[in-house]
Amino acid sequence: MTRLSRRTFVRLAGGTVAGLIAAPAVVTAQARPRILVVGGGFGGASAARFAATRYQGLDVTLVEPQARFITCPYGNVLLSGRRTLDQITHGYENVAKAGVTVVQDWVDGIDAAGKTVRLRGGRTLGYDKLILSPGIALRWNAIEGYDEAASAIFPHAWMGGDGSQITLLRRQLEAMPDGGVVGIAIPANPFRCPPGPYERISMIAAYLKRSKPKSKILALDAKDSFSKQGLFQDGWKELYGDMIEWVPLGKDGKVVRVDAKEKVFETEFGKKIKVDVGNVIPPQSAARIAIDSGLTNDSGWVEVKSSTFESAKAEHIHVIGDANIGAPMPKSGYIANSTSKQAVAAAMASLRGEPVPASPVYFNTCYSHVGDDYGISIVGVFRPAEKGFVETPNSGGVSPRGPLAEQANQRKLEAQYADAWYASITKDAFG
């Protein structure tokens, strides 16, 4: 079978079709390889557009439940007042224009053996390769009392969703009296966007400094160190004085219980803290569909092969973005974008019987805004290791530290380049 030339195959297929079902058009259509992408965030949208534009003759379908995607990146900037929700919302029109069939629906089940997915709307879609980019799920009640109902009082604002969470947090900050306390509960690793909580602290501080300067931010952290820590803490001191108090795990920073009605955070050692506005970023896992499909391990995340992103547990399913176990790569939009292309290229190589594209490089830059004209970054250049991933030695790292007087130009340029990154990466993903 595998030695058949294409001409022989066409003759055989034509004969069979004519004899049995007399519908050669069906065969022609189905002979196009089907790349099915599930999840339309940075990973999925990038994968779909890349597959449709780099390769010809494919059927590329993207299934995403929402009509529009609201990015997590720059959601924090919305809190400071420098962006609006519209400016961080992206449609799929240009993904469709690239030749992708965009289906607005939920995927309720994956049949890895049969290579199909079941949509909530009732349809079943077949695939030759599945690119699964489902994002994260919040682990409700991992912090006692923090469930979906509680998130209507203490927003997490950690998934773009329909924009209601980040909008709620912004409204609560606007309604808070000057002199109020903003409590932020931050999870242990791993979680989506490692520098995100600290950029959020910064952007809330930027708003409060302007509008409610007597207020405080109390950040309670379930770990003892964090991404770009020195840079963030330098910036907080320089820009916001003593407005921000960060409490690490070692100083009873872990929030284990919340009472949303009473607006109370409770720590591991029983300290109860009343807040005026509470932002709870809960522990996370891979999205539900990855768990329900048996792709996750005990950690709640998906183990993948480091050169193809194929699931360690299921052939033909490539899992990209925040749902996979990618450490030391961060769960970031840039990594989702960068790895999506190797995943698609590897899937295509497999379909063509070619070797996996050799020596891939996975690239990340995460910018964070600390204040107006004050940006910082972390760069990472990663490669597959024997097991998992490794950062390229002597490369990457964070922006230089140093007093603002000396670093003002660097901070200003990085804030500007952060905006450029957002424009570029969203164009690359969403067109």
Next chain:
Amino acid sequence: MQTTNRRILLSAAVATLAVTATAVAWAQSPAKPAPLTAEACLGCHGPAAKGQDGVPGIRGYDKAEFVKVWGQFRANERPATIMNRIARGYTDEEVAALADYFSSLK
């Protein structure tokens, strides 16, 4: 019966095509494809590598100059915000491939 036959036939068709590397059905686009490594550059330098909001364009960059400037970033001999940190992460072969690709864009 018809459905079953069709499914078997279609499976066979897919399996056959999958191992027929010369099949034209999904040939790569005719334009010179970017090396996968170059894809990451577009996240800041713009989708067409034309530059974005002050981030310089690298489309059509002179090949020799590209390699030279990269070396200066790598050695911290050129003012940089993040390119110095990036440049140290790539091998000479990878830089040569990037230079080759971006210089080829008109």
